Amino acid sequence: MKQTKDKRFFYSNGLHFTDDIKKNVDRAIQRVFIKGKASLIIVDGVQGEGKTTLATQIAEYVSNSQKKEFLMDLQYSRGGEQFKEKLAKCYTMKLPGLVYDEAGDFDRKGSMTRYNRDLNQVFQQFRTFKIVVICCLPHFKIIDGSLFTNGIPRMLFHCHDKKKKYSRAKGYSMVRMNKMLHLMRRKNIPANEIYKKVYPNFRGSFKDFEPEMSKKLDVLSSTEKFLFLMENQEKLTQDQLAEKLDRSKNWVYKMLKKKKLSEVLIHKRKKFYDKKALEKLQIAIEKGEGC
């Protein structure tokens, strides 16, 4: 007997999103894997409109269309550093789609920084990797202008009007994105108003993930957010301590045990240490302990 998908989470096409979105993602796949050209899909919208959900659904669809399994741990990245790291991993494992969440760090204000230059270079060369990158941003205008000059961002999905069971998305081509940028620059139209001034290519909608997948994404997303928050408060995990001290994880583990340094916080099985632990480990390195 044919198993039908739950209507709460799937449309009649068997996907989480409508046919218009599917058609355009298919075109992006065609561009990357058949024509061998770069294609960056931008998903934007204000907080809580479902950007990460749609981006992950697109990445999953890209993986399935290339007959690959979707590995969320590897195909989901937050911030530029993790993106570069996971892009390399996806390339070696031949995974076809990658989500670049919280891409706000790659903005035009910081375009002169070395970090952004490196990232820009990655984007200009990622054509050779044959990976569809889905970039999540609060607003597409913060993307570095040189990417638009090179014609890398091909399509924009603007998420808005989230309801309990579904959310809406408008699709804009590169041509319309350029028109919106022009209008914002010349006529001083506020960023959030611009979507009312330029007509979209289509209007689509998407449903939430199944509870199991949604929970997984939430854990991945919120853990990363929590780690970032803790790092800002100078609370570090053993891995982060090892990275800062340039020592192995095993060395840090043994030293913490030897020095009887206890964690200040445990969150989802991860132990966090304060600044004092870091300082004591630095002193241990200077004394040459445990080498």
Next chain:
Amino acid sequence: MVDFRETSTVTTPFTEVVKLTILQRRNDCIEAIEFHKKKVLSGFDLDNNMVKMRIFSLWLEIGSGFQDINNENLGLSINDTVDLEELINIFEKIDAYLYKIRLTKIASFKSYDTTDMEAENEANEG
């Protein structure tokens, strides 16, 4: 005053002037056909010499170019034709040629599926 012996003029390029004269002749043909049909519908018995001569003038203007592309000499058939409908057919052939050489093609928009974002990008590139 346009000097047709020169390949360029001071104010208007030579090619533009030729284009205008061709379009003027085409317009004359349309007017002649319109006048003829109007009179016939009103009950007058008219010969179609005016229409014939107007189409022949247009042929003289574009004949060599037409023969280059279509390998067909319409001059003789214009002279031999008596029937108005056949004359209109000949005019339509010449009109199709004018459209082909982009003299009467004024709509320059590209048609594509607007819901396909990549198609829109490709249509506006290059």
